[in-house]
Amino acid sequence: MKDQKAILIKCIKNDVPAFVIAGHDLFAVPALEAYYQIAKENGADTEFLKDMNLVVQEMKDFQKQEPDRIRIPKLKAFEIEK
Numbered sequence: 001m002k003d004q005k006a007i008l009i010k011c012i013k014n015d016v017p018a019f020v021i022a023g024h025d026l027f028a029v030p031a032l033e034a035y036y037q038i039a040k041e042n043g044a045d046t047e048f049l050k051d052m053n054l055v056v057q058e059m060k061d062f063q064k065q066e067p068d069r070i071r072i073p074k075l076k077a078f079e080i081e082k
Helices: 004-012 030-041 046-063
Strands: none
Touching: 004 030
């Protein structure tokens, strides 16, 4: 599986927008499954889909193993722009 942290760091370094979904986000699995389906329907490379499937499974495993850490996401006070 691709190193997700390395991908994010590369995006930040190259000023490329990135979208992060943390494993503790209740909506992570359905969001990733929807992305996977869209990628598959639009002709994404087989190797990419295999890798993406591993990411989805990693999220499922995390949420199953850590149910007490799963939550509905919300912004913290310091993250809200004023």
